Amino acid sequence: MAGKTLTRADLAEAVVKKVGLPRNESQDLVELVLSEISLNLARGDSVKLSSFGSFGIRQKGQRVGRNPKTGKEVPITPRKVLVFRPSNIMKDRINSGRMRRKAAE
Amino acid sequence: MIKSELIQKIASANPHLYHRDVERIVNVIFDEIVDALARGDRVELRGFGAFTVKHRAARQGRNPRTGSPVPVEEKFVPFFKTGKELRDRLNGDDGATNN
Numbered sequence: 001m002a003g004k005t006l007t008r009a010d011l012a013e014a015v016v017k018k019v020g021l022p023r024n025e026s027q028d029l030v031e032l033v034l035s036e037i038s039l040n041l042a043r044g045d046s047v048k049l050s051s052f053g054s055f056g057i058r059q060k061g062q063r064v065g066r067n068p069k070t071g072k073e074v075p076i077t078p079r080k081v082l083v084f085r086p087s088n089i090m091k092d093r094i095n096s097g098r099m100r101r102k103a104a105e
Numbered sequence: 106m107i108k109s110e111l112i113q114k115i116a117s118a119n120p121h122l123y124h125r126d127v128e129r130i131v132n133v134i135f136d137e138i139v140d141a142l143a144r145g146d147r148v149e150l151r152g153f154g155a156f157t158v159k160h161r162a163a164r165q166g167r168n169p170r171t172g173s174p175v176p177v178e179e180k181f182v183p184f185f186k187t188g189k190e191l192r193d194r195l196n197g198d199d200g201a202t203n204n
Contacts, residue, residue, distance in 0.1 A: 003145040006137070011150075014137040019129050029115065029130050034153045036114050040106045042194040049108045052135040053183075057195065080195045082154075084185035090139050091183060094158055097143025098181035 008034075041082060053086040142183055152190035159184055 008030050015026035037047050041055055048054040057080050065076040086094075108131065116127040138148050142158050149155040158181050166177040187195075 003147055004141075006141045006146055006148045008150055010141075011134050011137050011148075014133050015130055018133045019126060021126075021130070026130075029119070030134060032115055032118060033111070033131060033134055034150060036111055037106075038153060038191050038194065041191065045106055047106045047111070049111070049135060052108075052139070055185075082185075082187040082191065082195060084154075086183045086185075093139050094143045094183050095181045097140075098145065098158060098160075101145055 044080075049087075051087055051089045053084055053090050056083050056085070057081070058083050150188065152188045154188040154191060155186050157184050157186070158182065 008027070011030045012023065012026040015021055015029060016023050019026070021029070037055065040047050041057060044057055046054060046056040060079050060081055062078045063076050065074050066072065067074055112124070112128050112131050115131065116122065116124050119127065122130075138156055141148050142156055145158075147155065147157045161180050161182060163179040164177050166175045167173070168175055
């Protein structure tokens with residue numbers, strides 16, 4: 001599975017190719033989409049993107065952790081964590097794509 | 106926030122673009138992420154998070170109602186890991202401090 005890693009630049013490139021916008025503007029739009037999503041999540045709102053998936057916030061209570069090096073108990077403070085739930089469409093597209101690739105190997 | 110609200114936000118920040126084009130732009134971005142994952146790549150968006158795919162081997166499952174064994178096929182499932190900057194922002198830390 002010699003996969004590449006895509007970054008913001010690759011997403012912007014897809015916008016250039018498929019929508020026909022200039023590269024710098026496409027880069028700004030990719031950034032704006034990500035920052036809008038982040039802003040809503042930071043506010044505590046969930047973000048639901050149909051056919052992609054949903055990002056939600058989960059509140060975690062305080063619990064006891066352990067320093068793995070020293071074995072000492074340390075409290076883990078209450079915190080918010082982000083959870084992503086992929087949509088069924090996303091799961092199906094990824095699973096079938098990967099299975100096809102695997103079969104072709 | 107749902108997708109149409111996200112599109113609306115982007116559209117009002119870019120009055121020179123047609124609403125229809127903003128819709129396409131947003132869809133292209135998310136489709137590109139899914140396509141990349143489907144073809145075996147990963148997607149890493151610094152400060153936001155990374156999308157990866159994990160493999161789950163075939164296993165023997167169980168029908169919880171009857172208890173009878175059912176085969177579960179192998180599958181590939183998408184995963185998201187929150188980026189450091191976003192994780193800090195969720196907890197009211199705007200990145201001014203380390204850790």
